[in-house]
Amino acid sequence: xxxxxxxxxxxxxxxxxxxxxxxxxxxxxxxxxxxxxxxxxxxxxxxxxxxxxxxxxxxxxxxxxxxxxxxxxxxxxxxxxxxxxxxxxxxxxxxxxxxxxxxxxxxxxxxxxxxxxxxxxxxxxxxxxxxxxxxxxxxxxxxxxxxxxxxxxxxxxxxxxxxxxxxxxxxxxxxxxxxxxxxxxxxxxxxxxxxxxxxxxxxxxxxxxxxxxxxxxxxxxxxxxxxxxxxxxxxxxxxxxxxxxxxxxxxxxxxxxxxxxxxxxxxxxxxxxxxxxxxxxxxxxxxxxxxxxxxxxxxxxxxxxxxxxxxxxxxxxxxxxxxxxxxxxxxxxxxxxxxxxxxxxxxxxxxxxxxxxxxxxxxxxxxxxxxxxxxxxxxxxxxxxxxxxxxxxxxxxxxxxxxxxxxxxxxxxxxxxxxxxxxxxxxxxxxxxxxxxxxxxxxxxxxxxxxxxxxxxxxxxxxxxxxxxxxxxxxxxxxxxxxxxxxxxxxxxxxxxxxxxxxxxxxxxxxxxxxxxxxxxxxxxxxxxxxxxxxxxxxxxxxxxxxxxxxxxxxxxxxxxxxxxxxxxxxxxxxxxxxxxxxxxxxxxxxxxxxxxxxxxxxxxxxxxxxxxxxxxxxxxxxxxxxxxxxxxxxxxxxxxxxxxxxxxxxxxxxxxxxxxxxxxxxxxxxxxxxxxxxxxxxxxxxxxxxxxxxxxx
Amino acid sequence: xxxxxxxxxxxxxxxxxxxxxxxxxxxxxxxxxxxxxxxxxxxxxxxxxxxxxxxxxxxxxxxxxxxxxxxxxxxxxxxxxxxxxxxxxxxxxxxxxxxxxxxxxxxxxxxxxxxxxxxxxxxxxxxxxxxxxxxxxxxxxxxxxxxxxxxxxxxxxxxxxxxxxxxxxxxxxxxxxxxxxxxxxxxxxxxxxxxxxxxxxxxxxxxxxxxxxxxxxxxxxxxxxxxxxxxxxxxxxxxxxxxxxxxxxxxxxxxxxxxxxxxxxxxxxxxxxxxxxxxxxxxxxxxxxxxx
Ligand SMILES: Nc1ncnc2c1ncn2[C@@H]1O[C@H](COP(=O)(O)OP(=O)(O)OP(=O)(O)O)[C@@H](O)[C@H]1O
Ligand SMILES: [Mg+2]
Numbered sequence: 001x002x003x004x005x006x007x008x009x010x011x012x013x014x015x016x017x018x019x020x021x022x023x024x025x026x027x028x029x030x031x032x033x034x035x036x037x038x039x040x041x042x043x044x045x046x047x048x049x050x051x052x053x054x055x056x057x058x059x060x061x062x063x064x065x066x067x068x069x070x071x072x073x074x075x076x077x078x079x080x081x082x083x084x085x086x087x088x089x090x091x092x093x094x095x096x097x098x099x100x101x102x103x104x105x106x107x108x109x110x111x112x113x114x115x116x117x118x119x120x121x122x123x124x125x126x127x128x129x130x131x132x133x134x135x136x137x138x139x140x141x142x143x144x145x146x147x148x149x150x151x152x153x154x155x156x157x158x159x160x161x162x163x164x165x166x167x168x169x170x171x172x173x174x175x176x177x178x179x180x181x182x183x184x185x186x187x188x189x190x191x192x193x194x195x196x197x198x199x200x201x202x203x204x205x206x207x208x209x210x211x212x213x214x215x216x217x218x219x220x221x222x223x224x225x226x227x228x229x230x231x232x233x234x235x236x237x238x239x240x241x242x243x244x245x246x247x248x249x250x251x252x253x254x255x256x257x258x259x260x261x262x263x264x265x266x267x268x269x270x271x272x273x274x275x276x277x278x279x280x281x282x283x284x285x286x287x288x289x290x291x292x293x294x295x296x297x298x299x300x301x302x303x304x305x306x307x308x309x310x311x312x313x314x315x316x317x318x319x320x321x322x323x324x325x326x327x328x329x330x331x332x333x334x335x336x337x338x339x340x341x342x343x344x345x346x347x348x349x350x351x352x353x354x355x356x357x358x359x360x361x362x363x364x365x366x367x368x369x370x371x372x373x374x375x376x377x378x379x380x381x382x383x384x385x386x387x388x389x390x391x392x393x394x395x396x397x398x399x400x401x402x403x404x405x406x407x408x409x410x411x412x413x414x415x416x417x418x419x420x421x422x423x424x425x426x427x428x429x430x431x432x433x434x435x436x437x438x439x440x441x442x443x444x445x446x447x448x449x450x451x452x453x454x455x456x457x458x459x460x461x462x463x464x465x466x467x468x469x470x471x472x473x474x475x476x477x478x479x480x481x482x483x484x485x486x487x488x489x490x491x492x493x494x495x496x497x498x499x500x501x502x503x504x505x506x507x508x509x510x511x512x513x514x515x516x517x518x519x520x521x522x523x524x525x526x527x528x529x530x531x532x533x534x535x536x537x538x539x540x541x542x543x544x545x546x547x548x549x550x551x552x553x554x555x556x557x558x559x560x561x562x563x564x565x566x567x568x569x570x571x572x573x574x575x576x577x578x579x580x581x582x583x584x585x586x587x588x589x590x591x592x593x594x595x596x597x598x599x600x601x602x603x604x605x606x607x608x609x610x611x612x613x614x615x616x617x618x619x620x621x622x623x624x625x626x627x628x629x630x631x632x633x634x635x636x637x638x639x640x641x642x643x644x645x646x647x648x649x650x651x652x653x654x655x656x657x658x659x660x661x662x663x664x665x666x667x668x669x670x671x672x673x674x675x676x677x678x679x680x681x682x683x684x685x686x687x688x689x690x691x692x693x694x695x696x697x698x
Numbered sequence: 699x700x701x702x703x704x705x706x707x708x709x710x711x712x713x714x715x716x717x718x719x720x721x722x723x724x725x726x727x728x729x730x731x732x733x734x735x736x737x738x739x740x741x742x743x744x745x746x747x748x749x750x751x752x753x754x755x756x757x758x759x760x761x762x763x764x765x766x767x768x769x770x771x772x773x774x775x776x777x778x779x780x781x782x783x784x785x786x787x788x789x790x791x792x793x794x795x796x797x798x799x800x801x802x803x804x805x806x807x808x809x810x811x812x813x814x815x816x817x818x819x820x821x822x823x824x825x826x827x828x829x830x831x832x833x834x835x836x837x838x839x840x841x842x843x844x845x846x847x848x849x850x851x852x853x854x855x856x857x858x859x860x861x862x863x864x865x866x867x868x869x870x871x872x873x874x875x876x877x878x879x880x881x882x883x884x885x886x887x888x889x890x891x892x893x894x895x896x897x898x899x900x901x902x903x904x905x906x907x908x909x910x911x912x913x914x915x916x917x918x919x920x921x922x923x924x925x926x927x928x929x930x931x932x933x934x935x936x937x938x939x940x941x942x943x944x945x946x947x948x949x950x951x952x953x954x955x956x957x958x959x960x961x962x963x964x965x966x967x968x969x970x971x972x973x974x975x976x977x978x979x980x981x982x983x984x985x986x987x988x989x990x
Contacts, residue, residue, distance in 0.1 A: 003768060588748060661748055662786035666800030666848070667776035669768065676799065677788055696802055697795050 001582055001606045007671035012694060016574060016687055020614055023686070024566040025621025032559035032622065039551050051131035051174070053097040054105070055113060056087065063122025064094035070120050071096050078116055079104050093124055100130075105170065110161040128163050132174035134181045136167040136188055140536040142230035142506050143191045147537055154183045167537070184539045191536035193230070194505040194516050196529050210524060211503040217523045218505065218516060226508040227516075250489045255340060256475070257482040258309035260295045262324050262335035267303045269332045275310065278322040278335060291316035293337070293479065295324075296486075305333075310483030314339055341474065348471040352464055359460045366452040373445050380438050506536060559624035567615040567638060571645040572652060573685030575614075579607050579649035581678050584657055585670070604646055611642020653682055699724045699888050700745065700856055705754030707740055707912075714740040715751065716912035720890075722856060727882040727889045729899040729920070732909030733931060738892045739783075741909070742858050745890070746778045747771060758856070776804055779849030779857040779887070783864050785841045787833035787848075793819070794829040797848045804852070811851075818847035822877050839870035843877055850881070857881070859891040871895075878902070896939055900924065908932050 005013070059067045068086065075082045081101035088095065100109070110128070117123055134157075139147055148167055151160045156176030157169045171180055196214075211229045218227040260278055262270075270276055279292040293312030297305050317337045324333045477485075503524075507516060517531045582603040615638030616631070618624075629637070645652065655678050663673040679691040692698075700722040707715040714737045722728050732738050743749040745756060747763060756763035758774060766774055787796050794815055801811035819829065822843040833841055842862055849857055862878065863871045875898050882889055882902045893899060899906055899920055906923045908916035908931055915929040923932060924939045 006768065656789070658782065658784055658786040659788050662780075662782065662788065662848075663799070665746060665748055665775060665778075665780040665782075665786075666803065667772040667774075667852075668800070668803045669772055672803045676803065680790055697791055697799065 001603050004582070004585075004670040004674065007669035009671035009674055012671070012675070012687075012690065013578075015690055017610075017613060017617070019690060020566075020570045020574070020686055021617035021621055024563060024570065024614070024618030028559045028562035028566055028618055028622035028624060031562045032555045032624070035558045036551060036555035039554060052099060053085070054100040054110075054128065054130035055098050056127045056129055057096040057098060057117050057120070058093045058124040058126060059096065059120060060122035060124055061092045061094050063120075067094070067096070067120050067122060071098075071117075074116065074119065079109070097129075105130075105158070107159045107161040110163075110168070110170075128168055130168065130170055132171040132177050134169045134171065134177065134184050135540055136169070136184055137538045137540050138165050139167050139188075140191070140193055140230065140504075140506070141165075142193075142228070142504075143536045147187065147191070150187050151184060154180055154187075156180050181539065188535060188537040188539050190509050192507045192511075192513070192533050193536050194227075194507050194511075194513075194520060194531070194533050195502060196520055196524065196531045197502045211505070214503060214520050214523045215505060218511070218519060221515075221519065222508070222511045226511050228506040230504050230506045246489050250486060253482050253486050253489070254298070254308055256477070257486070258293070258314040258337055258339040258341075258479050260293075260307050260309060260322075260324075260335050260337050262295075262297075262305040262307070262333050264300075264303045264305055264324075264333040265331070268300075270297050270300060270305055270326060272297055272300055275327060276307070276332065277325045277329075278309075278317060278337060279325065280317055281321050281323050281334075293317060294483075296483065303333075305335075308483070308486070309337065309479040310486070311480045314479055315342075318342065341477075344474065345471055348467055352467055355460055355464055355467070359458075362452050366449060369445050369449040369452060373442065373449075376438060376442060376445070507533070553625075553627060556623060556625040557627065559622040560619060560626035560629070561624075563615060563618040563622050563624045564637070564641075566618055567611065568641055568645075570614055570686065571611060571641055573683060574687035575607070575610055575642075576645050576649045577653035577655065577678060577682040577687070578674070579603070579646045580653045580655045581660070581670075581674060582606070583650060584655045584660055588657060588661055588664075604643065607646030607649075608639035608642040611640070611645065612636075612638035614638060615641065656681065699759055700890070701755075701757040702741070702745065703755040703757075705741065705744055705756070706752045707737075707744060707749065708752060713912055715744065715754075718754070718909070718913050720907055720914055720917075722888045722890050724855065724888050725886050726904045727891065727902055728905045728907060729903035730890060730892045730907045730909060731894065731896075731899065731935065733934075736909045737912040738909055739860050740912075742860050742890060742892055745858055746775050746780060748780070772804075776800060776852045777855050779852065779854035781842070781846050781849050781857065781859045781862045783861040785833070785838075785845040785865070787841060787844060789833055792830045792832060793824065793836070793844050796833065796844055797851050800848065800852055814851050814853075815847070818851040819844070821850060821881075822847045823873075837870060838866045839873045842866060842870075842874045846874070846877055846881070854887055856888045856890070857885075859889065859893070861892050861894070863893065863895060896924075896935075896942065900939075908935060 057071065059071075064086075071084055075084055075098065079098075079100060082104065083099040085097045085099075086094065087097050110130075114126060117126060136147065136151065144162070144165075144167065148160050148162065151157060151167060151169045154169070156172055157180060158172045160167055160169045162168075169180060169184060171177060215227055215229040262276070262278075264270065274297045276295050276297060277292050278295055291312070293309045293314050295307040296310045297307040299306045314337050318339060320336070322335050322337060323331055324335050326332050503520075505516075505520075507513075513533045517533065520531050521529070586603070612635045616634055619634050626634075659677050659681070660673060663677045664670075668676070675691055675694050676697055679687055680695060680697075682688060700720075702718060702720045705715045705718040706713070716737075718737065718741050720728070720730075720741075730738055730742070740749055744751040744754075745763070747756075747766075751764070758778075761774075763771075763774060788799065791799065794812065797815035797818055798808070798811045801814055802808060806814070816826070816829075819826075824840060824843055824847060828836065828840065833844065836844065842865075846862070859878070863874050866874060875895060878891070879898065879902050881887075882891075891899075891902075903920045906916070906918060906920040907914050908923060908927075908929070910929065910931040916923050916927055916932040916935075924936050927933045927936050
């Protein structure tokens with residue numbers, strides 16, 4: 001190699017390397033640039049240039065035509081200076097790109113946009129694409145406000161606004177994106193949510209109490225401020241309500257369905273969720289129609305099981321004993337069917353009857369009260385008369401006593417009379433009678449009368465009407481319909497977390513993740529639940545920034561790959577023949593010479609160096625960067641390529657040994673041999689092209 | 699002019715030269731013979747350092763060839779013409795360019811080079827209408843004559859020939875041998891010719907060397923070597939010589955008969971066969987020289 005270089009071939013080689021590197025860089029860079037332009041053009045055609053628009057307003061496709069003017073008017077009126085462009089329609093949604101003028105770029109304005117555009121017909125939401133920005137996604141309710149403040153204080157952040165559960169930090173300068181992104185990431189990573197979920201069928205009895213217990217247990221370990229119960233803050237409003245409503249509906253429907261109570265022959269023969277068949281026992285009830293219903297078991301306790309009728313009509317089975325068979329048709333027990341709904345109807349019917357009787361009763365009672373009053377008056381009069389008689393008897397008796405010795409008949413009469421008086425009106429009885437509160441009784445009777453009077457004046461017909469209405473308006477659902485609905489609800493609720501059936505704790509950085517999980521499980525005493533820690537906020541590289549940086553990466557990667565390809569090409573077309581010549585030179589001289597043997601790795605090293613130089617040159621020159629490839633990787637890769645081509649050189653570019661030797665024998669130096677004999681016979685390439693200038697014989 | 703002392707060379711431990719020693723004087727024609735693989739090519743290529751010997755000395759006009767610098771070596775090689783067994787013409791260059799190549803590369807201006815090339819080509823009997831042909835468009839004999847012209851063009855003081863006729867169709871051999879013989883007798887250059895052509899050697903050689911296992915085992919006038927060999931290989935050559943050229947029955951065979959017809963060697967052979975002596979050899983030489 002050295003002899004070749006010394007013979008003046010270094011000039012040829014240097015030119016070749018420089019031209020290859022320059023041209024390679026240009027080609028690789030150019031290819032990458034073209035690819036980049038193509039992709040970026042496609043992208044910006046879809047979503048505008050980076051930072052050009054701030055928000056995409058989605059509108060239902062059918063309303064798009066109407067909205068075109070509406071949105072312009074709205075923007076003119078509310079966001080004076082904003083620019084609107086209609087984008088493409090995707091998946092039934094028309095998209096309008098809105099560029100918000102600088103002076104309107106504030107937190108308040110951005111947070112107001114959703115409300116603002118709601119006025120548009122067919123409005124279907126908006127997507128913020130404002131740039132430069134850093135987006136923090138899925139920020140937990142409990143930290144949203146705190147984080148907003150913290151983000152705002154990051155250097156380079158212009159303002160932060162809320163977009164649903166996201167926080168968007170709008171930056172002053174795209175150059176700051178990376179540092180702000182890192183800062184935001186660091187901030188968000190401080191907050192983690194430790195969460196336990198108790199899905200359907202694993203509910204807690206008192207989740208709030210449980211949450212408090214866990215919170216306290218953790219605070220004891222990590223301190224007062226390290227843990228905060230944020231369960232309520234975390235529950236998702238609308239969805240939670242819906243789940244609750246469904247839950248209630250289920251409860252109502254279950255109560256409303258016909259229920260079966262079953263006594264099992266052997267305990268454990270049915271389990272919850274089994275479907276059993278209830279059939280009327282022949283001989284009891286209506287034997288002519290052995291009706292049957294399907295019952296879904298909802299609870300089993302030893303030999304007692306309960307369930308609701310899922311299919312079939314129960315009328316014929318009510319108030320009778322029924323046989324219970326399981327799915328295989330085996331008799332497993334006996335039971336009875338009740339139906340709250342029918343019982344309610346019956347109750348109302350009874351009430352109506354009572355109402356009729358009540359109106360009659362009130363009249364009768366009024367009469368009775370009237371006669372009672374009469375009786376009382378008579379009694380009072382009688383009482384006065386009784387007192388008079390008593391007085392008279394007493395006077396006669398006194399008179400008789402005064403004349404006692406005179407006539408024995410008078411004496412006898414007197415004795416008799418006094419006895420009579422005593423028996424008729426013993427002192428006490430009369431007093432008792434006197435003590436009866438006649439006027440009070442009269443007042444009571446009068447009060448009663450007036451009430452009865454008011455009662456008789458109530459419009460019983462209206463009341464009856466109302467009750468009939470209630471009776472008729474009771475949901476007219478068959479058991480089959482109820483059963484179907486219940487199954488539907490249950491399928492929906494299965495796995496759904498009912499609000500309040502989860503516990504969320506906000507953890508500070510000092511709280512150990514694994515330990516806190518273990519602690520939670522042990523405090524709750526439940527191993528059947530899943531406990532996990534998730535970030536309270538996730539900073540994602542902004543999609544568009546990512547897209548553009550990905551595009552840049554694609555460009556650099558394409559450049560890198562092109563550089564690789566070009567280097568390989570250059571090695572194949574130009575350098576292989578050189579390597580091949582070097583090897584030939586060795587062979588011709590006699591491979592066994594010690595000195596030459598030592599030079600052999602020299603040639604190989606030269607080839608590797610050449611590969612490295614070319615690759616690193618073209619790679620760097622074209623601005624290439626393949627992800628995961630460091631500069632020294634590229635060097636090694638180039639060296640590897642060089643080595644590979646060196647190893648295959650004889651096969652890639654065989655050099656005619658006879659011609660070579662002839663040239664040497666004629667006194668040509670190695671450089672001359674290369675220029676006049678070897679290179680011109682080689683395949684076309686840059687070397688061949690450059691060689692033309694130096695070659696004497698054409 | 700050329701002295702080679704005690705040259706050693708081995709290929710991957712297999713010895714090719716084991717103390718080869720020879721000398722060529724100016725104007726002298728030395729023929730080197732030996733069984734295949736004995737190291738003739740290695741030896742002759744070591745002389746202009748197409749192959750680097752492991753040990754030994756090579757002197758050219760009092761200068762140590764092995765100590766020459768790269769540039770000096772190039773000059774030396776221009777003074778030493780080399781004719782290859784397989785002609786080794788540059789396929790992409792025309793006949794004329796092939797001959798001019800060495801001259802132009804040596805710095806001669808193109809016109810002078812072309813002139814010299816013309817002369818050289820004329821000397822080997824290549825007609826100018828062939829000058830612009832590519833080697834591929836020539837017959838083997840023509841190609842080798844171009845090869846000779848190329849070696850000759852720089853007016854070398856020493857010419858090395860490595861079996862120049864071995865790759866040729868037997869019919870074409872003689873046209874090359876004729877050129878060689880003409881050069882050997884008329885040119886002032888010293889010649890070292892490796893060949894298997896016994897008759898040619900007998901006629902042309904001032905000195906005949908026989909080589910075996912990397913060293914020279916016989917040296918002397920061709921007649922002397924073929925009649926009184928001192929080595930086993932020499933004796934094999936003697937038998938070969940006798941069987942081919944002294945035994946009339948054997949000599950009626952195809953190739954030899956053909957050669958004899960073409961060159962008139964028959965006469966000298968018969969003469970040799972009759973006399974077997976120095977005179978016969980000399981007569982042969984004179985005969986051939988006058989015939990050319
Ligand atoms: N480049 C080489 N690499 C390895 N071995 C070689 C090389 N050239 C020659 N040899 C070996 O060296 C020995 C001498 O070879 P050389 O070509 O000098 O013989 P030669 O006398 O010219 O034979 P021939 O009459 O066949 O041309 C042989 O054994 C040959 O195989
Ligand atoms: Mg040979």
